[in-house]
Amino acid sequence: QLQLVESGGGFVRAGTSLNLSCAASGDTLSKYTVAWFRQGLGKEREIVGTNSWDGVRTWYPDSTAGRFTTVRDNAKNSVFLQMASVNAEDTAVYYCAADERVSPTVRHPWAYHSWGQGTQVTVSS
Numbered sequence: 001q002l003q004l005v006e007s008g009g010g011f012v013r014a015g016t017s018l019n020l021s022c023a024a025s026g027d028t029l030s031k032y033t034v035a036w037f038r039q040g041l042g043k044e045r046e047i048v049g050t051n052s053w054d055g056v057r058t059w060y061p062d063s064t065a066g067r068f069t070t071v072r073d074n075a076k077n078s079v080f081l082q083m084a085s086v087n088a089e090d091t092a093v094y095y096c097a098a099d100e101r102v103s104p105t106v107r108h109p110w111a112y113h114s115w116g117q118g119t120q121v122t123v124s125s
Contacts, residue, residue, distance in 0.1 A: 021078055028074075029078070046067045051070040094121055
């Protein structure tokens with residue numbers, strides 16, 4: 001059974017960069033599409049980027065396109081979220097999620113069946 005653990009969250013200043021990690025165990029992450037989601041206080045969970053099983057295809061919503069990048073390292077059984085030019089609206093708990101049966105264009109949280117526990121990112125202005 002796939003298990004995911006996020007790390008790398010913390011307090012950062014607006015305009016700077018932050019990298020989050022999602023480490024997998026229990027199965028080979030290269031079989032899975034991986035997505036990053038976030039949930040701000042009082043807000044719905046929203047997708048911030050996806051990465052196909054082979055790392056070739058990625059997708060981002062307008063809110064993160066051009067600023068966030070998902071990078072896969074299958075040798076490390078990990079996926080990373082590189083966040084640039086962060087702003088206060090990026091403050092949220094960030095989750096990685098994975099599923100074997102979805103394409104990287106799928107953006108609904110319910111489609112992903114393996115989830116990490118989340119890591120808090122707080123951006124100060």
